[in-house]
Amino acid sequence: MPKRAKTKPAGNTLDDFSNHLIENDRAPLTVKSYLRDLTLFAHWFERSNDQPLTPEVLTPTDAREYKQRLINTDKASPATINRRLAALRAYVAWALEKGFIEYDPLGAVQSVEEQTVAPKWLNKQEQYRVLREVEKTLHAARTETAKRQAIRDQAIVVVLLNTGLRVGELIALELGDVKLSERKGEVRVRSGKGAKARTVPLNQPAREALRHWLAVREDVDTDQVFVGKRGALTQNAVQRQLAEIGRRAKVDLTPHVLRHSFAKNLINAKVSMEKVAALLGHSSLNTTRLYTLPSQADLAEATEVLEG
DSSP states (O other): OOOOOOOOOOSOOOHEEEEEEEHHHHHHHHHHHHHHHHHHHHHHHHHHHHHOOEEEEEHHHHHHHHIIIIIIISSSOOOHHHHHHHHHHHHHHHHHHHHHHHHHHOOOOOOOOOOOOOOOOOOOOOOOEHHHHHHHHHHHHHSSSHHHHHHHHHHHHHHOOOOHOOOHHHHHHHHGGGOSSSSSSEESSSSOOGOOOOOEEHHHHHHHHHHHHHHHHHOSOOOOOOSEEEEOHHHHHHHHHHHHHHHTTTTOOOHHHHHHHHHHEEEHHHHHHHHHHHHOSSSSSEEEEGGGSSSSSHHHHHHHGGOO
16 A cells, blocks of 8 residues: 655645646636636535545545546536546646655546547638627617727627637737737737747737727726726626627627637638647647537538438
């Protein structure tokens, strides 16, 4: 039986783990996702074992039983199961690094195999409906406040669709990160995923949308580009606004869907994989290659040939 480490964790280990992630520059959404999934595991662990979760009491049996519960009882999707296990693996890796444990209780627990399908994106008709919806909202605005918000929301949609920025990168943009001239422009992403900086060129639609927004942007106490009456927009605010635009346009609209649509548009235009990866801030071409795979919509369309 492997000998346990003598060092014991103190206090709330989930809080300690959270601080560790933040100190290592993990993206805010990653931290939030890990903590949400670990909290669910901790609740299950305490109910099953009548003791709170700490690294030194976690066993391989716990990990196997939790995985089976997700599969058989919760009927969770492979993506959900693998995400929960990834959060648990990160927690165990932290505990090993800190000396709280001496062996990996998840070593023999495998992820669930899942079919690799392309990310969800909007086809050209759906993109047209979204762009038409934000234009309609702008034309229907009757007050200066409504018009300003419509110009901002149009700029958010157009910039995301034409740059592929992540929502965290979009809201972190500051005025000094935007460079605009008559024939070209760019935005500087100072801290992308993995703390990687990159510069993304702005095409004509993105430049025009940003110019319109910056011309009416509120004079608020922040340098962030996208603001509202109360200051800088949050990720949740952007996600809620896009969801509402999508509802009216009858599409499932999120920042990531617009990012995926940008990538798919480039792939369809025969832009090289290396250029697409650089624009998206991917560290591996394998991630970018997902956009060459069929989406769920493509697979559904393929089965239609059997009807009739």
